[in-house]
Amino acid sequence: MTYEEAPACDRHESSVLMRLRTMHSDSSRPDVVVGLFECPECGHERRTPIRTGETAETAA
Numbered sequence: 089m090t091y092e093e094a095p096a097c098d099r100h101e102s103s104v105l106m107r108l109r110t111m112h113s114d115s116s117r118p119d120v121v122v123g124l125f126e127c128p129e130c131g132h133e134r135r136t137p138i139r140t141g142e143t144a145e146t147a148a
């Protein structure tokens with residue numbers, strides 16, 4: 089299982105992809121899980137929605 093939507097940490101000039109730490113579901117959007125990503129370089133954390141259904145839209 090791969091996560092192609094892993095975000096890049098914006099604290100580096102070079103692109104450092106963040107690692108998925110945990111996932112949890114959003115009760116208001118059952119077709120989306122929110123992934124908690126952590127940068128392996130600086131430990132910066134970021135939450136990003138991960139689509140699990142075909143009808144999911146990207147959260148702004």
Ligand SMILES: [Zn+2]
Nearest residue numbers: 097099127130
């Ligand atoms: Zn970083």
